[in-house]
């Protein structure tokens with residue numbers, strides 16, 4: 077028998093005794109049946125009298141006035157004929173018996189609290205909902221605990237049957253789902269997205285695999301929400317990703333995007349640096365011509381000679397004009413013109429520095445930049461993501477995710493546009509982080525609505541660099557920006573192959589909730605086993621010896637504490653479909669178990 081049942085049984089017996097005592101007090105109130113006289117308690121009725129009295133109660137008692145109902149009428153007459161002190165004594169006894177009847181309730185609650193303290197219970201929704209004045213917290217149900225780790229003695233195990241929910245700030249701990257093909261990641265993400273849409277949240281969904289836009293639309297329909305599809309697809313909105321980005325930010329984004337192409341090794345870092353510097357210089361020049369100020373504009377400047385010649389000639393003209401103007405201007409106006417001239421001269425110098433590099437460095441940098449930029453000039457891509465002027469209707473802004481609770485699906489087919497599509501989505505993600513960062517700093521924007529970020533096959537568009545803005549730095553602030561995110565990939569190896577060991581570790585360190593579906597990937601399994609740690613168990617060995625010539629055996633028993641891993645790799649291979657091992661952070665404490673995951677089929 078489990079500890080829980082052992083503790084619960086006496087409680088249940090007490091509850092029954094209390095209930096019988098309460099019926100007895102009811103019987104004593106009307107003087108039903110023969111009383112047994114006891115020296116201190118006075119007239120005592122058997123519990124059977126109480127049950128008989130209760131069974132005589134029926135619907136008529138409620139409908140008929142008490143004068144007309146025989147039983148209640150008898151109770152009142154009995155009371156009226158009795159001396160007030162006797163009534164007082166009977167009432168006091170009844171109250172005491174009722175109280176005794178409720179003791180088991182309290183007892184059971186205490187037992188539950190004790191058991192839950194041992195087994196880590198997730199916080200309940202109701203408890204948090206009752207915070208006065210505050211909006212209801214976001215609640216995401218992850219799944220239902222099987223109690224398997226608890227059974228194995230894991231200190232952070234969860235009680236079997238517990239509905240595991242992330243509530244409020246726990247959701248912002250961000251979640252990484254790992255698992256092999258067809259293990260159930262997407263079905264689970266569907267469930268989280270649906271729950272997000274059913275609550276008053278914004279959502280940004282990256283359709284990395286190319287088949288998720290239909291699913292997102294269907295989930296939004298079920299939740300009664302509208303989705304704005306951005307980029308490709310029927311009725312999709314066209315946007316300008318370069319909108320509102322300074323050349324410095326453009327360079328920082330380019331550095332992050334180059335990581336997608338070149339990885340994290342030292343050689344690649346060199347190209348990233350030179351590529352980012354060149355981007356800063358050229359974007360600075362292109363700023364003078366708004367219709368050219370975009371990544372496709374950058375591409376044309378770098379790779380189309382005629383375009384570069386035209387921009388350079390027009391910049392020279394502008395500089396001459398500004399220098400003339402500075403001569404005749406005075407005060408603040410003159411200072412502004414001089415500042416503009418100095419800035420553009422700085423950009424020209426940056427571009428000139430690049431052209432002084434060796435031929436190999438120049439062509440290496442161009443090749444790397446071209447990996448990101450080449451497909452941005454494909455007319456459909458340029459039209460979808462780098463529209464010079466904002467399109468008709470509502471201009472696109474990531475801020476509307478938290479201001480209006482919008483739901484965006486970013487659609488850019490990876491299979492068709494490869495690395496450029498990945499770069500465009502990563503770029504959009506960085507823009508989203510910038511909008512969320514603005515919310516963190518500014519006080520005059522909506523600061524309560526949460527925004528969910530959903531990225532299945534995240535290894536394709538993840539950018540982590542030591543400098544500037546990238547995924548792990550944005551995730552580190554997610555609690556403050558009111559963002560929460562769900563990332564999914566097939567394995568830790570898929571992530572490390574893209575990001576390198578160090579940066580993959582930096583990313584997952586910020587994804588505090590880890591959910592591992594069926595997996596055969598060694599790296600994934602080792603990682604989780606390491607997190608689960610070991611438990612100490614008592615190894616008992618018995619021995620029997622018989623002395624020569626003796627009839628009796630002497631028995632010996634030795635105990636030795638030993639360490640053993642909480643789980644073993646077989647656990648991951650044997651996980652049933654729809655089950656996953658969840659390592660969660662609930663209320664800043666670890667809570668781990670094999671869960672039957674919430675799933676939504678579309």
Ligand SMILES: Nc1ncnc2c1ncn2[C@@H]1O[C@H](COP(=O)(O)OP(=O)(O)OP(=O)(O)O)[C@@H](O)[C@H]1O
Pocket residue numbers: 255256257258259260261262263264566653677678
């Ligand atoms: N609408 C559906 N109806 C029935 N079964 C489905 C449906 N969608 C998915 N499945 C099945 O459920 C299982 C889990 O699918 P899911 O798409 O969640 O896997 P996944 O982990 O995302 O895999 P992948 O890495 O290939 O994307 C698969 O066996 C799949 O065939």
Ligand SMILES: [Mg+2]
Pocket residue numbers: 261262263532
């Ligand atoms: Mg999937």
